Amino acid sequence: MTSFRGTSPESPSLAGLRKNSSRPRDVFNIIMTGLSVLCVVITLIPLVLVLAFVTIQGAGSITPALFTELPPPPGLEGGGIANAIIGTLIVVAIATLISVPFGVMAAVYLSEFSKDGQVARWVRFFTNVLSGVPSIISGVFVYALLVRTGLTGYSAVAGGVALAVLMLPTIIRTTDEALNIIPQEIRWASIGVGASRYQTVLQIVLPAAIPSILTGVTLAIARAAGETAPLIFTALFSSFWPNGILQPIATLSVLVYNFAIVPFEPQQELAWAGSLILVLLVLLTSIIARVVTRQKTY
Amino acid sequence: MVEQVAAQTNQTKTSTVFKIEDCDIYYGSYKAVRDVSMEIPPNQITSFIGPSGCGKSTILRCLNRLNDLIEIFHLTGKILYHGQNLYDSDIDPVEVRRRIGMVFQRPNPFPKTIYDNIAYGPRINGFKGDTDEMDALVERSLKRAVLWDEVKDKLQESGFSLSGGQQQRLCIARAVAVDPEVVLMDEPCSALDPISTLKIEELMMELREKYTIVIVTHNMQQATRVADKTAFFNAVPTESGGKVGYLAEFNDTQEIFGNPKETATRDYVTGRFG
Numbered sequence: 001m002t003s004f005r006g007t008s009p010e011s012p013s014l015a016g017l018r019k020n021s022s023r024p025r026d027v028f029n030i031i032m033t034g035l036s037v038l039c040v041v042i043t044l045i046p047l048v049l050v051l052a053f054v055t056i057q058g059a060g061s062i063t064p065a066l067f068t069e070l071p072p073p074p075g076l077e078g079g080g081i082a083n084a085i086i087g088t089l090i091v092v093a094i095a096t097l098i099s100v101p102f103g104v105m106a107a108v109y110l111s112e113f114s115k116d117g118q119v120a121r122w123v124r125f126f127t128n129v130l131s132g133v134p135s136i137i138s139g140v141f142v143y144a145l146l147v148r149t150g151l152t153g154y155s156a157v158a159g160g161v162a163l164a165v166l167m168l169p170t171i172i173r174t175t176d177e178a179l180n181i182i183p184q185e186i187r188w189a190s191i192g193v194g195a196s197r198y199q200t201v202l203q204i205v206l207p208a209a210i211p212s213i214l215t216g217v218t219l220a221i222a223r224a225a226g227e228t229a230p231l232i233f234t235a236l237f238s239s240f241w242p243n244g245i246l247q248p249i250a251t252l253s254v255l256v257y258n259f260a261i262v263p264f265e266p267q268q269e270l271a272w273a274g275s276l277i278l279v280l281l282v283l284l285t286s287i288i289a290r291v292v293t294r295q296k297t298y
Numbered sequence: 299m300v301e302q303v304a305a306q307t308n309q310t311k312t313s314t315v316f317k318i319e320d321c322d323i324y325y326g327s328y329k330a331v332r333d334v335s336m337e338i339p340p341n342q343i344t345s346f347i348g349p350s351g352c353g354k355s356t357i358l359r360c361l362n363r364l365n366d367l368i369e370i371f372h373l374t375g376k377i378l379y380h381g382q383n384l385y386d387s388d389i390d391p392v393e394v395r396r397r398i399g400m401v402f403q404r405p406n407p408f409p410k411t412i413y414d415n416i417a418y419g420p421r422i423n424g425f426k427g428d429t430d431e432m433d434a435l436v437e438r439s440l441k442r443a444v445l446w447d448e449v450k451d452k453l454q455e456s457g458f459s460l461s462g463g464q465q466q467r468l469c470i471a472r473a474v475a476v477d478p479e480v481v482l483m484d485e486p487c488s489a490l491d492p493i494s495t496l497k498i499e500e501l502m503m504e505l506r507e508k509y510t511i512v513i514v515t516h517n518m519q520q521a522t523r524v525a526d527k528t529a530f531f532n533a534v535p536t537e538s539g540g541k542v543g544y545l546a547e548f549n550d551t552q553e554i555f556g557n558p559k560e561t562a563t564r565d566y567v568t569g570r571f572g
């Protein structure tokens with residue numbers, strides 16, 4: 001019989017297997033873990049505070065009237081912000097109707113037809129630049145383009161166009177990425193049964209990418225819905241019910257901006273309520289985006 | 299124009315489906331395959347074997363102009379399909395691909411229902427019939443791919459719900475649904491388990507009655523089991539440091555495996571390299 005050596009846990013060669021939290025490497029590990037937990041907490045504090053503050057301040061003013069009535073004249077009690085809620089929905093709808101077709105088609109060109117040429121590279125570059133442009137710039141641009149020229153004047157349409165400019169880069173980029181994720185083999189399979197390029201894109205590639213595209217669109221909507229700067233001098237504001245898309249229109253974000261800085265308490269309360277509803281709207285769209293993403297095939 | 303070409307080819311239907319003449323194939327300036335000439339007979343199974351990277355897939359994709367999708371691809375020489383050069387400038391590649399179908403290495407059903415996976419091809423090719431006729435076409439195609447009994451109760455489920463072997467047979471059904479004359483298969487069994495592989499092989503034997511089949515395979519037993527003719531491709535180093543593929547030997551499968559003329563073929567089929 002040969003004797004076995006080194007099998008007892010106490011034998012020197014195996015002692016190193018045991019946990020030993022005083023080794024430098026383990027100490028470093030513990031410290032770094034602690035540091036990152038700390039950073040997470042610090043990051044979360046302002047986020048939680050903002051949400052909590054808005055909820056506490058706004059929740060008290062949530063009444064049925066909020067959703068059915070117009071804001072009161074300065075100094076008077078009561079009233080609601082129904083016109084701004086509707087206005088935000090209208091302006092965002094206009095922006096979506098403009099930006100989604102253009103954005104999706106542009107992305108289809110980039111991903112399916114451009115063959116990674118020079119044009120596509122420049123378009124992608126400028127899309128990225130555009131997504132970093134401060135939102136007020138898009139407001140100024142549309143002000144000069146539609147408001148000053150009198151084409152639409154201050155109106156829901158002008159506001160919608162300003163938001164569409166902001167939404168475009170997000171939609172182009174997410175759609176471009178969504179299309180790129182679709183495996184090449186599926187396109188080949190479709191071409192292989194005798195489909196043309198555009199039949200393949202319209203009937204196979206785009207449908208497969210729809211969940212990811214919708215996610216991008218919803219994220220773009222969520223961002224646009226909260227924008228104030230591009231709306232201040234395009235959609236302007238109105239204390240009355242929306243009156244056609246070629247008239248100035250109230251929106252939640254501009255209402256918050258206007259009412260938060262006036263010295264009247266009822267207006268300030270409406271501003272808080274408006275903030276809360278805006279936050280909830282954004283939250284809701286983000287949740288929808290999440291749910292839609294789960295339907296992904298690829 | 300396409301119809302004219304079709305009429306011509308129908309009249310001149312030859313005993314050779316493909317005649318490849320002096321083909322050099324390039325990706326950009328890189329010559330992937332040199333000087334291939336061969337004839338592929340109708341209603342037989344022709345297999346392409348050879349080491350990885352010798353250009354089997356490249357040549358296969360030339361037969362239905364799928365390589366057109368690769369921008370840097372180009373070809374010199376002729377690929378005659380019933381005497382008509384597929385690379386003539388007045389040939390419509392879309393119509394070529396309808397007549398010459400393809401099954402890929404990895405099963406790649408469309409992200410659609412089983413039914414629509416089959417119906418897609420006929421629809422985009424201008425299928426005129428009503429729903430009943432489409433139902434019949436779907437059933438016929440699935441039966442031809444010996445998949446009908448397994449899926450007839452779940453035609454509205456996603457193609458992805460099937461097993462890998464079933465997905466591959468779905469892809470075969472999809473290819474035959476547009477009534478091609480030729481079915482090209484690029485290593486159709488390499489992602490499948492042995493039982494699914496046997497099923498696909500049986501299926502190929504049946505399809506041979508109606509279609510001309512060209513199959514790339516890495517599995518030499520598979521070639522001996524199914525192929526009537528076998529082409530052995532090899533790759534040799536070039537002066538510039540790359541390598542280029544060429545057709546080393548093409549003959550009846552029994553000859554290639556039993557009595558190879560070339561040493562390279564003998565080495566390959568006896569497993570000495572590859």
Ligand SMILES: Nc1ncnc2c1ncn2[C@@H]1O[C@H](COP(=O)(O)OP(=O)(O)O)[C@@H](O)[C@H]1O
Nearest residue numbers: 325330349350351352353354355356357368543
């Ligand atoms: N799309 C492509 N672009 C550039 N080179 C390619 C492409 N496809 C294949 N090749 C090259 O062509 C040669 C043959 O490839 P392939 O036909 O795939 O060989 P096989 O199928 O025999 O393994 C390889 O050197 C490969 O790198």
Ligand SMILES: [Mg+2]
Nearest residue numbers: 354355356484
């Ligand atoms: Mg290959």
